Structures are given as structure tokens and as C-alpha cells.
Amino acid sequence: MILDSKIPEGPLAEKWSKHKFNLKLVNPANKRKYTVIVIGTGLAGASAAASLAELGYNVKAFCFQDSPRRAHSIAAQGGVNAAKNYRNDGDSVYRLFYDTIKGGDYRAREANVYRLAEVSVDIIDQCVAQGVPFAREYGGLLDNRSFGGAQVSRTFYARGQTGQQLLLGAYSALNRQINEGKVKMYNRHEMLDIVKVDGKAQGVITRNLITGEIESHAGHAVLLCTGGYGNVFYLSTNAMGSNTTAIWRAHKKGAFFGNPCYTQIHPTCIPVSGDHQSKLTLMSESLRNDGRVWVPKTREMAEKVRKGQLKAADIKEEDRDYFLERKYPSFGNLVPRDVASRNAKEAFDDGRGVGSSGKAVYLDFADAIKRLGKHAVEAKYGNLFDMYYQITDENPYEMPMRIYPAVHYTMGGLWVDYNLQTTVPGLYALGECNFSDHGANRLGASALMQGLADGYFVIPYTLGDYLATIGPKPVDDKHPAFAEAKKGVEETVNKLLALNGTKTVDEYHRELGNIMWEYCGMARNEAGLTKAIGLIQELKADFWKNAKVLGVNEEFNMSLEKAHRVIDFIELGELMVRDALNRAESCGGHFREESQTEEGEAKRNDDEFAYVAAWEYKGDNVPQELHKEHLVYENVKLTQRSYK
Amino acid sequence: MSNFSKAFSSTLGKKLIMGLTGLFLSLFLVVHLIGNLQLFKDDGGKAFNEYSFFMTHFTPIKIVSYLLYASIILHAVYALILTTANKKARPVGYAVTKGEANSTWSSRNMGILGTILLIFIVVHMSNFWAQYHWGKLPYARYEMNLNDATDVQVTELPFDGKHLVHSQYVDTQKGTEVVVAKDLYKIVSESFKQWWYVVLYVVSMIAMGFHLYHGFQSGFQTLGFDHSKYKPLIDFLGLWVFSIIIPAIFAAMPLYFFFLK
Amino acid sequence: MNLTLKVWRQKNANDKGGFVTYKADSISQDMSFLEMLDVVNEGLTKKGEDPIHFDHDCREGICGMCSLYINGRPHGPKRAITTCQLHMRSFKDGETITIEPWRATAFPVIKDLAVDRSAFDRIQQAGGYVSVNTGGIPDANEIPIPKTIADEAFNSATCIQCGACVAACKNASASLFVSAKISQLALLPQGQPERYRRVQAMVAQMDAEGFGSCTNTGACEIECPKEISLTNINRMRRDYFNAKFFKEEEID
Known part of the structure; x- marks a missing residue:
């Protein structure tokens, strides 16, 4: 099958208007x-x-x-x-x-x-x-802010x-x-x-x-x-x-x-506090405008912090590694999400993470408080600080926040x-x-x-x-066709309800998550991905043997609801890993360890991978087939991102 | 249904009736209190009895008084209707509730407080108001020296069912003003000599204080009146005037008669 | 920490239901209240017992799906947060925690602690919108709105439709919720053309759902996780009386 993206002909700026004109209309009387x-x-x-x-x-x-x-x-x-270019700062559709x-x-x-x-x-x-x-200015018109490192203020917001x-x-x-x-x-x-x-x-x-x-x-x-x-x-x-x-x-x-x-993967989330963790809470990226990201310079020192023998505030300036500022002097703490997340992961993979789990880096506002005053910091980030305090019971005005990257x-x-x-x-x-x-x-x-x-x-x-x-x-x-599809669904339901093993559906989900995070997260490599495919396949087989799904179909059944979702996640997980394995390049939020520059930065490979990988389902336990939609760039020149 | 009747059958409309009648009753309290201050006058009840006559015979005030009776009835009936509906809105209650964490005690107990007040009003009105209108009240004859207002002669005239009518004239020969009036004052002072009556009054006034502590400001809210500039004034009046000063003075009346007269 | 939970269990809407006591042992102080329930449920599932059903989704205090009447208060003992934002450090070791569903005729229990709040949807369907179609709209900046008005409308718009106001109210009144929705649009110029229709339609639907009436106890305001103010209710009343007594618009 050839993928037809149906992109209209003509100049970029006219494509949509032309296309709209060419699309057929439904007679108003027929719409109902x-x-x-x-x-x-x-x-x-x-x-x-x-x-x-x-x-x-x-x-x-x-x-x-x-x-x-x-x-x-x-x-x-x-x-x-x-x-909208309401700010007159050079924004445009283009x-x-x-x-x-x-x-x-x-x-x-x-x-x-x-x-x-x-x-x-x-x-x-x-x-x-x-x-x-939306937020407004005193003149009654809409307010805008610059967001996520954009050079223009084009973001409309409501607190x-x-x-x-x-x-x-x-x-x-x-x-x-x-x-x-x-x-x-x-x-x-x-x-x-x-x-x-x-x-x-x-x-x-x-x-x-x-x-x-x-x-x-x-x-x-x-x-x-x-x-x-x-x-x-x-x-x-x-x-x-x-x-x-x-x-x-x-x-x-x-x-x-x-x-x-x-x-x-978003860099500024509140870290995991234990195995009971059910979800991660995001804090606005805007925190990085004034917060400085760091970890202790040495593993020994980080170890002491983790054990609670040393407090962040007691670590001397020269013993801190402001790794984003060090590696990316021009963007510093404001590097894009993927870069910030990956560098944080590197830091705690290196044994320099903080917090009891060791899976966090500091986001420090001490300098901002010194420079702007506590009041100004509070006005800007008060609600986020409160949220952080609520969840962690730590006061970010007094000690640095701990942050952790999370899938977003x-x-x-x-x-x-x-x-x-x-x-x-x-x-x-x-x-x-x-x-x-x-x-x-x-x-x-x-x-x-x-x-x-x-x-x-x-x-x-x-x-x-x-x-x-x-x-x-x-x-x-x-x-x-409806009866047939319905029968298929009923069969799945019955198969799930028949499962009376020892492990809960949540346990499988958590295991899947660990595999995905470990091997298909911020940084990936061929060996890990190959291993992950095997692990996921085992997990899937194990699920259908040892999972436990309670109750009957004819009731409000949380257990069954989750089981449906988790079996699909497991299968999707495998496809994600296959796709990651196929894409042997680093691009965007996806860092492939085999594809990096000498400085260890992401290296895109446009010659081989400038395509959309579209996967076709071929049957249960059969690998999907890859179809490629090649991406054609007529208007922009492909450049390598650099935040140095 | 017309828009009006629809409005009054809504929860907001029913509460509007509660609010309007409640605030009207609060306003009445002020008038009632000012009038009843005559009880503290040491004139053998002359001023009080004259005031009683005026209040029951001046046409505009009579009209207002019918409004007042209607308000009491409406306030009570609608309270019952609303409470029943509110109970129906939560047929299964909570095993544990911590109302004190989010609301005042009076706001949660308006029904009980209101019931105490209703009982009080029934007793109060049957004793004084009904007696005054249809009871066999004695009369009092007051003879006041026109040159010296403090010189008042009081003569008690027992009920005779026929000859006594309210009258007022000036005896130019004696230089006195003579007033013959129903002697409600006597009934009042005798009632307030009974301890259980005093207790009922004092307890009811405390209940009224709590009822109005929530009720006065709540009435304004129910009407939709809420302004950041004026709300503090309403809250202040609600607390000091309506839930403390007015009930306290009312409660002082039976105590005054019981202990000092 | 070790806790005793007294949880309302009810198989379905027709079941009578009752309290069941569970032990929740080795609970970490850092867990959220819902994570604590997850742990209990995981244990129940392993034993083959039906886990405790409760509504939850975003777990960051914005979707409004979580509920729970905890020790006599909606969303638990702390102010301005939802149950999913409540952490176990707000409880003492050895404490007994009573967990009940929202109680109101208009919020029938579906199962255990989950209730049906579709009454809130129906109230908004009755008129909680500005009737504009997609497209053909003038530029957003053609309508200047004073910042104070926009901010006040925003305050009303922060309502997350969780129903804590109804749960907290001794009369199970939905006034805070309904009035917040009415206020948001009544304050903004966009909402003016339908202002008096809207308030009548939404109040009528609120009454039809069987909520109680507001007696201004203020419990809703205190328990609202988004701190929606009572002022909204008074705004609703003004608009409602205004519509009914002084406006031509009549709705059926």
C-alpha cells in the first residue's frame, strides 16, 4: 500500500484555501x-x-x-x-x-x-x-507571553x-x-x-x-x-x-x-516518592526562566545528600555542577525540553542524582530570590511553589526544588x-x-x-x-459486521474475566512502564531496544497466564476496565520499541545513543530517516510492517539544532 | 404559570420570601423595641398603655400589622416547605460530619432556633396580643398634672365589660390630663413576675440573637444584595444590633420586672 | 503509618450499602490519599475481593473527577485542594478515617464511593454557553474587557465541577456551582445577549434536578477546592430576580 498524504498542490500559503475550495460540500438538507x-x-x-x-x-x-x-x-x-502578532514583535503565520x-x-x-x-x-x-x-492587560486587550523559549510572545493563557x-x-x-x-x-x-x-x-x-x-x-x-x-x-x-x-x-x-x-519528556516534574506513585505532576516550564539546575559535582557528595547527611544549602558553590549552564552557555537553563531532560538523566545515571531515590536534580531559586526578592518570585511562581510544597512537604523558598523528567x-x-x-x-x-x-x-x-x-x-x-x-x-x-465486532469484544472480555492468576493488572502495567522507561525513554540504543522487545513479549505472555481480573462484565468493574487498557498498552509498547529500533537516528525528543555528535549531542540523519514511519498491523504476535511516507521540504532548509 | 409564580416556586424565589419576611420582621423588632422601652418608664404604665392603644388603632399601623402577621406565618410556612425539600435533597445523611469546620453553628441550626422563636411568638401573642384584643383586661385611669409631668395619679379600674372605653381629655379646672386606657402594663408586669415566664423570655431572646446572627445578613444575601463596600456594615449591624443589643434589651424587660419591680 | 479505614461499600445504585472496615498498614506519609486507596485496592484484588470503587482521573486537582467525603469533610481536612492533592501526612498514625460518597438525591451512588454527577452536565446543557457557531467570529481584540472584570470572570471560571459544594452543603444545594457558571458569562460582554435567558434556564434545571436551596451557611465556599466565592450566588440571585421581575424574556 502506498501512503497518500493528499497534500494539495500549489504554494504553501495557498494550499489550505485551495484545498477547502476543492473539497466537496454536503447539501444542507442532506446533513441531517x-x-x-x-x-x-x-x-x-x-x-x-x-x-x-x-x-x-x-x-x-x-x-x-x-x-x-x-x-x-x-x-x-x-x-x-x-x-496574532498582537505584540508587534515580528510574529507571523510563517x-x-x-x-x-x-x-x-x-x-x-x-x-x-x-x-x-x-x-x-x-x-x-x-x-x-x-x-x-484569557488573561488581559489593563487596557482590556489580550495579554501574551513568551513560552517554551520562543523568540516572540504569541502564547495566550488563562493563569x-x-x-x-x-x-x-x-x-x-x-x-x-x-x-x-x-x-x-x-x-x-x-x-x-x-x-x-x-x-x-x-x-x-x-x-x-x-x-x-x-x-x-x-x-x-x-x-x-x-x-x-x-x-x-x-x-x-x-x-x-x-x-x-x-x-x-x-x-x-x-x-x-x-x-x-x-x-x-518534560523536565520539570515533581520526583517520584516511592513505589506507590501513581502519576507524575508537571510544573510549568516557566520555572526554568529563573531557576538554576544543578547536581553535586561528585558522586560521594550526592550519596551523602541522598542519605540525608548533607543538605543542598550546605553544598558550596564550587561543589555544584550547573550542568546546563556549563554545557550550553548560550541557552543555559532554557534549553529545549528534550535537552534538559536528557542531561538530567545523564546526571543521575552518573550517580549524582539527589533526593531519596537519587532520581532528581535540583532546581534552585536561591539566586532568583536574592536578585528579585522573595516577593517577586512569589508573584511569579507562587502557585507552583505551593503545589510543590503541598506534594513534597518541602519549602522551595528555603531549599531547592527537586525535579524529575516525566513523559508528557x-x-x-x-x-x-x-x-x-x-x-x-x-x-x-x-x-x-x-x-x-x-x-x-x-x-x-x-x-x-x-x-x-x-x-x-x-x-x-x-x-x-x-x-x-x-x-x-x-x-x-x-x-x-456489528455482530461480528461485538462478538470479538465479548470474547476479549470473557478471556480477561477468566484470568485468575496471582498478579494484578496494575503490576503488569508498572512492569511495562519500567521496561519502556528504561529502554525506550530519553536515550535509547539498539541492544536495549532489542532486549525490550523480548521483555515485552514475555510480559504479554505472562499477562495472559498469571494476571488476575475480578468480577463480572455486567457491573461497574474497575479491574476489567484497566485490563482492557493494559493489554493494549503492552502491545503498543512493543510497537514503540520496534519503531525506536528502526529509527537509528537522534531527533527531537528521541536520542539514539548510536547517533550522536562528538560532543555527545543528538545527531539527526536526514538522508535515511526524513520519513514518517507508518506501521501496518499484520496480526496477533506478528511484527507490524513498516511503510514510509517521505517528507518533502520545499520551503524550509533543514538545519541541525544547536544550543551551545 | 406566570413568570411571577414561576419565580416564587423556584428555590431562589422561596428563599426570597424567607428573606423578605425575615428582614421585615427584623425591622419590626426595632419598632417593637422602641415602643416597649415605655415599659421602663416609671409612670404606672401610662406611656406604655397609650402606645399600645395607638399601635392597635391607627389605621396605617394596623395595615402594617396585618403584613406582620402574614410575614410570621409565611416565614414559618416557607421554612417548613424549604426544610422538607432540603431534607429530600439528601435522604441518606453522612455518618460523620464536621459542620463546625465550614460554617457557623447558627447557620446550621436556623430551623431549631426558628422553632423556639415560633413557640415563643405563640405564647407571647396569646398572652398579650390576644388578651389585649379579646381578653377581659382591666383599665387604668391616669390623671397627670399638666404643670408637673411627673405627678401622675393612677387608679385601677377592674374589667366591667360595658362602660369602659379608651378616652383621653383635659380637665381644665383641675389642670390635669386624664387618660383611661386598657391596662396592658399590668398584665405585662404580672406575667414577668413568674419565673418560668422570665426563663422562656430570656431563652427565646438568646435564640433570637443566634437566629439573627445568621439571619440578618443572610436575608440580604438571599435578596442578592452583596457588595464588598456595604457587606461589612450589614455584618456589623447583624452582629451588634440584631443579635446582641436588641435581644439583650428585650431580655432585660422581664428581668427588670422580675428583679426590680 | 497504620490506619483504619471505614469505607462505604455499595454494590450498585439499588444496593442498600454499608460501612466496611479495612486496615491500611505501612502507609507512607508521602502517598496521596488516592495512592493510599490504590495500595488498599491492590491488597483487596490480590485477595480476590472487589476493590473499592472511587472516581479519579487527572490526580492533579483540575479534572474534578475525584470526590470522597473524608472524616466529615469533602476532599478531606485541608483547604483549597482536591482529594487527589491530599497527602497522608495530613493524618496521624493509628487514625480511623471514615470515607463516604457525596450524598445528595441529585448525585445517586453508582458504586461504593462513585456517584453520578451528570446533573451538573444537564444544568450546563440548559444554557451554560454563549450561542456562537464555529467560524465567522470578529477578531478577539475587538471586545476589550476591563482586567478586573476579566479576572473576576476567571475566578468564577476556575470551578472544576467536582460537586464538593453540594456535598458540603447541609441542604445539598448546588448554588455555588451553578452560580459560578452563570457568573462567568454574566460578567463578560460575550455573555450579555443571553444573560437573562441563561440564568432562568439554569436555575430551573438546578431545581428540577432536586438540589436543595441555599441558606447561606457558606460551607461550600470553605470547602471548594478552587475557593469559588459566595458572591457568585448573590450575582445569580440578582440576575434571576432581575430576569423574572423586570425583564421581558420568558423561558418555558
Whole structure:
């Protein structure tokens, strides 16, 4: 199969407008004859469901949470980028496009990224019109800040909870359509399979998480908006429920998986406090604007710190290694996320980590407090300091914070074309669950932008084209394909419930996480990755022998819910490792030890790896087949990143 | 349903009735207190009895008094309706609750406090108000020297059912003013000689203090009145005037008669 | 630390339910309250007993999914945090902790400690939005909004819809939640065209869901993990009375 990205012809800046014109339209009177299924109600899902319902389509929306407003988009802190150039500081659609392509280390499609930058300006207008309370200046106009090391101030924000405010905007638009009867909302429902009729996605099988009922839902198209799969690492900044099940089951039904190994690891999280740790909490990256990252110079000293014999404050200036400032004099503590994370890992791999686990580095505000005064530091970071104090019981005004890198975002996801359609006709993937716009590394404040761009401004056009092509012929969940898919799901459920071994599902998940973190985390090498494949395969086999899943299907069954998610994580984990093994280059958030410069920095290999790795499912326990979509750069010149 | 009746059948509207009647009753307390201060006057009850007559016979005040009775009834009836509905909103309670961690005691016990007050009002009104209107009250005749206001002669006139009516005239020959009035003052002073009556009054006034400590400011909130500039004033009045000073003076009346008269 | 837990267990909405006592031994002070429950659940699962169901998701205090009435207070003994942000160092060794679900007619128990809060969704569906379609919107900076107004609207908008206000209120009133949602849009210019329709529709739905009435005890404000202020409730009342008594708009 040849991957057709369907990128329109013509100059970059005109591609999207031209494409929109060329897309077929659905007759207004016919729109109500179509039903669209939307899985997930985060930024992408809620905005898509609302926008499509506004156009006149019938929408069935699903989420596993108890309310659509709880989707994990809600937890985004920093902000949302838009090329408004309100600050007169030289921003433009082209600059946002360029920064995103470069930030993604030249592993994203030019056309997609340009479109993203182009519609970014509309997102802000849309959100403001919905009543999203963005930060404002005294003059009453919107405030902006520079974020994630960007040279221009293009980030719009709502204190530390931009994600929640944007999601509430999309959720309110969704609520309006629910009220008008155009959207039927299914809370506490998990999608467990997609249904294909004549090769086209035409419905889904879901499980009602309260009653256990396995339901069939038919629609003319299925939109997956289910977010990232960072929980494959067990510990991540994702919500406990964030999972890969929907996209993984779609992958098994024929949707190619793009760049599964692209994971973003965020440097400023609160460290793990013990085996009981269930998730990691992110602190805004802005902390690195004033905090200085360091570890003790010697292992002996670090050892003493770990044992509690030595306090951070008692370590003399000359005994501290401000490794980011030392290695990257021009960027210092503000190097990109991947560089900061990797160097922290190097430090604690070297035995110089601090904290009781030894898996943390210091982020020190002593200098900032001396320079700006405690009051100014408090005004800037007060809420973050409070949060840190709440969790760790340590006062960051008095002793340096301890930070730890954590999996935060997955750039990989289902492969989609320019229309956001997967390799299964009628099946679309929006937001974090697709692979499309961030290449090998995502810029700060771009995730919210992408989710909303896909949902509000891309899918309403591109989906119309598909629907007009297939025509408004009714779809029916009585088709034998539904019964077949339902039977498959029921079999999986029964197989899981029959497991009565000794280990809990969580234990498997934790083990998987350890393997992934160890071998497929910030730095990877061939030997480790090869070993990981074996380990994961063993884990999978062991799961089906020794796992313990309690209860019955016809109840609110936490144990079964988790089991479904974990079996998919295990299989996805293996694919991620395969993808990482295949990509023998360092790029973006992905450092391949065999591919580094003499100074030990990441070395990209554009000649061999300037492609999207799209993996095709070939059957249970059979390795996926790799397809390559070569990336063509007509507008930007590929350069090596340097932060020295 | 009209917009009005819809408004009053909503939870907000029902509470609006509570708030309006409650604040009206609070306002009444001020008037009632000022009037009752006459009890402390050492004139054999002349001023108090004149005041009682005025309050029951001046038309505008009569109209207001009907409003007052209606308010008491509405306040009590709606309290019952709301409490029932609120109980229905949580049929299964908590095994452990720590209300003191998040709210004042009075705010959580308005119902109990209100019930005490309702019992009090029933006793109070049947004893004084009903007696005054329909009871067999004695009369008192006051003869006051026009040249010396402190020189008052009091003559008690027992109830005779026929001849006594309220009257007031000036005897130019004697140079006195004569007032014949129903002697509510006597009833009051006799009632307040009974210890259980004093206890009921004092306890009820304490209950009223707590009821108004929450109720006064809450009434304003229920109306939607909440302003950062004026809220402190309302809270201040609610605490000092309505939950301390007014109940204290009211409570002082039975104590005054019990101990000092 | 070693603890005794008295946990409400209830198989489903129709089950009567009751308290079951569990021992939680060797609990670390650094665990969050939910991690402590994870540990207990892991033990129960190993023994083949049904784990304790409770709602949770983001575990960083923003999704609003976690609940729990802990020792007589929603989200436990500390202020301005959710249960997932509560740490075991807030408890004493040997303590007995009583854990109950949110209690309200409008929040029926689904299982154990998990309740159905879809009433909150329905209230917002009744009118908690600005009716604008996607696209065709004027530039964001065409509507200047005074910073104080924007900040105040933001304060109302921080509500995470967890339901602690209902759980804390002795009347199970949802006024704080509903009023925060109404306030946010009533304060902003974008919300003006539908301001009086919205307040009527949302209050009507709130009443229809069977929440109690607000008696201004202020418990909700104290227990709200986002410290939403009572002022919102008074704003809601003003708008509601204004709509009902002085405006032409009538909703059915």
C-alpha cells in the first residue's frame, strides 16, 4: 500500500484555501441524514462534535469519564499559541510555521504545520467569543507571553489553567448542541472496537462502564479524538484513565500507526516518592526562566545528600555542577525540553542524582530570590511553589526544588493524511491521537492549538468531502459486521474475566512502564531496544497466564476496565520499541545513543530517516510492517539544532 | 404559570420570601423595641398603655400589622416547605460530619432556633396580643398634672365589660390630663413576675440573637444584595444590633420586672 | 503509618450499602490519599475481593473527577485542594478515617464511593454557553474587557465541577456551582445577549434536578477546592430576580 498524504498542490500559503475550495460540500438538507461518531471529548473531540453538530450533522459523542469536561486536555497549564502578532514583535503565520517545523526537528509535514499556524489565529477569536477568560492587560486587550523559549510572545493563557478554560469553552459549545438535540452524549462509555463495512469505518462497539453493556453504534464516519498514550510508561503526567485502547483497536482494524516512538519528556516534574506513585505532576516550564539546575559535582557528595547527611544549602558553590549552564552557555537553563531532560538523566545515571531515590536534580531559586526578592518570585511562581510544597512537604523558598523528567506528550499516533483521515476510509484521528503536526518534538503551547485546530477548523471541511462522496445512504447497526465486532469484544472480555492468576493488572502495567522507561525513554540504543522487545513479549505472555481480573462484565468493574487498557498498552509498547529500533537516528525528543555528535549531542540523519514511519498491523504476535511516507521540504532548509 | 409564580416556586424565589419576611420582621423588632422601652418608664404604665392603644388603632399601623402577621406565618410556612425539600435533597445523611469546620453553628441550626422563636411568638401573642384584643383586661385611669409631668395619679379600674372605653381629655379646672386606657402594663408586669415566664423570655431572646446572627445578613444575601463596600456594615449591624443589643434589651424587660419591680 | 479505614461499600445504585472496615498498614506519609486507596485496592484484588470503587482521573486537582467525603469533610481536612492533592501526612498514625460518597438525591451512588454527577452536565446543557457557531467570529481584540472584570470572570471560571459544594452543603444545594457558571458569562460582554435567558434556564434545571436551596451557611465556599466565592450566588440571585421581575424574556 502506498501512503497518500493528499497534500494539495500549489504554494504553501495557498494550499489550505485551495484545498477547502476543492473539497466537496454536503447539501444542507442532506446533513441531517448523516451521523458522525466522535470518540473522546477533549479539545479535539468536543470542538469537532460541536462544530459538526452546528453544521447540521447528527453526532454521537463518547467519553469514558463521568463528564466530557474531565478529558485530560483540562490539565494543560501553559497556554495556546497563535500567530496574532498582537505584540508587534515580528510574529507571523510563517514564523509560527517555521518554529513548529524546526521545533519538531524536521519530522513533520510542511503543509500540515502551515495550516495549523494559519488557523491558529481563528482559534483565539473562537474561544474569546465563547467566553473563555484569557488573561488581559489593563487596557482590556489580550495579554501574551513568551513560552517554551520562543523568540516572540504569541502564547495566550488563562493563569495556569489554559487547558481547563479552553476545554470548558469547547464543552459549552458541545452542551449547546446536546441541548439542541444534535449531539447525543454518552458518558462513562469506552470504545472497544471500530466496525468496518465494505472497508469503511461505519460504527463502533462500546462498553457502558456502569452496566457493562456492550453496545453497537452506527455512523457514517468515526472520529477518534482520544489523546495521547503516554501512560504506556505507567508513570506520566497523563490522567489515570488516559489510554490507547481506541486508537490501538483501530490500528488492529487497519489504521496505520505513525511514529509511535515519538514521546516528549518534560523536565520539570515533581520526583517520584516511592513505589506507590501513581502519576507524575508537571510544573510549568516557566520555572526554568529563573531557576538554576544543578547536581553535586561528585558522586560521594550526592550519596551523602541522598542519605540525608548533607543538605543542598550546605553544598558550596564550587561543589555544584550547573550542568546546563556549563554545557550550553548560550541557552543555559532554557534549553529545549528534550535537552534538559536528557542531561538530567545523564546526571543521575552518573550517580549524582539527589533526593531519596537519587532520581532528581535540583532546581534552585536561591539566586532568583536574592536578585528579585522573595516577593517577586512569589508573584511569579507562587502557585507552583505551593503545589510543590503541598506534594513534597518541602519549602522551595528555603531549599531547592527537586525535579524529575516525566513523559508528557506523545507526538506519535495514528497516521493521517492532510484530511486527518487514517488509512481506514471514514476513520479520522484528531488532536494528540494522530501523529501529524509536531514532528519529533512538540513546542510548548502547541498541543492545545492543534487539538482545537483539528476540531474547529479542519475536520468540518475535510469530513464533508468524505460524506459527500459516500452519500447519505442510511447506516445500520444491524449489519452483520456489528455482530461480528461485538462478538470479538465479548470474547476479549470473557478471556480477561477468566484470568485468575496471582498478579494484578496494575503490576503488569508498572512492569511495562519500567521496561519502556528504561529502554525506550530519553536515550535509547539498539541492544536495549532489542532486549525490550523480548521483555515485552514475555510480559504479554505472562499477562495472559498469571494476571488476575475480578468480577463480572455486567457491573461497574474497575479491574476489567484497566485490563482492557493494559493489554493494549503492552502491545503498543512493543510497537514503540520496534519503531525506536528502526529509527537509528537522534531527533527531537528521541536520542539514539548510536547517533550522536562528538560532543555527545543528538545527531539527526536526514538522508535515511526524513520519513514518517507508518506501521501496518499484520496480526496477533506478528511484527507490524513498516511503510514510509517521505517528507518533502520545499520551503524550509533543514538545519541541525544547536544550543551551545 | 406566570413568570411571577414561576419565580416564587423556584428555590431562589422561596428563599426570597424567607428573606423578605425575615428582614421585615427584623425591622419590626426595632419598632417593637422602641415602643416597649415605655415599659421602663416609671409612670404606672401610662406611656406604655397609650402606645399600645395607638399601635392597635391607627389605621396605617394596623395595615402594617396585618403584613406582620402574614410575614410570621409565611416565614414559618416557607421554612417548613424549604426544610422538607432540603431534607429530600439528601435522604441518606453522612455518618460523620464536621459542620463546625465550614460554617457557623447558627447557620446550621436556623430551623431549631426558628422553632423556639415560633413557640415563643405563640405564647407571647396569646398572652398579650390576644388578651389585649379579646381578653377581659382591666383599665387604668391616669390623671397627670399638666404643670408637673411627673405627678401622675393612677387608679385601677377592674374589667366591667360595658362602660369602659379608651378616652383621653383635659380637665381644665383641675389642670390635669386624664387618660383611661386598657391596662396592658399590668398584665405585662404580672406575667414577668413568674419565673418560668422570665426563663422562656430570656431563652427565646438568646435564640433570637443566634437566629439573627445568621439571619440578618443572610436575608440580604438571599435578596442578592452583596457588595464588598456595604457587606461589612450589614455584618456589623447583624452582629451588634440584631443579635446582641436588641435581644439583650428585650431580655432585660422581664428581668427588670422580675428583679426590680 | 497504620490506619483504619471505614469505607462505604455499595454494590450498585439499588444496593442498600454499608460501612466496611479495612486496615491500611505501612502507609507512607508521602502517598496521596488516592495512592493510599490504590495500595488498599491492590491488597483487596490480590485477595480476590472487589476493590473499592472511587472516581479519579487527572490526580492533579483540575479534572474534578475525584470526590470522597473524608472524616466529615469533602476532599478531606485541608483547604483549597482536591482529594487527589491530599497527602497522608495530613493524618496521624493509628487514625480511623471514615470515607463516604457525596450524598445528595441529585448525585445517586453508582458504586461504593462513585456517584453520578451528570446533573451538573444537564444544568450546563440548559444554557451554560454563549450561542456562537464555529467560524465567522470578529477578531478577539475587538471586545476589550476591563482586567478586573476579566479576572473576576476567571475566578468564577476556575470551578472544576467536582460537586464538593453540594456535598458540603447541609441542604445539598448546588448554588455555588451553578452560580459560578452563570457568573462567568454574566460578567463578560460575550455573555450579555443571553444573560437573562441563561440564568432562568439554569436555575430551573438546578431545581428540577432536586438540589436543595441555599441558606447561606457558606460551607461550600470553605470547602471548594478552587475557593469559588459566595458572591457568585448573590450575582445569580440578582440576575434571576432581575430576569423574572423586570425583564421581558420568558423561558418555558
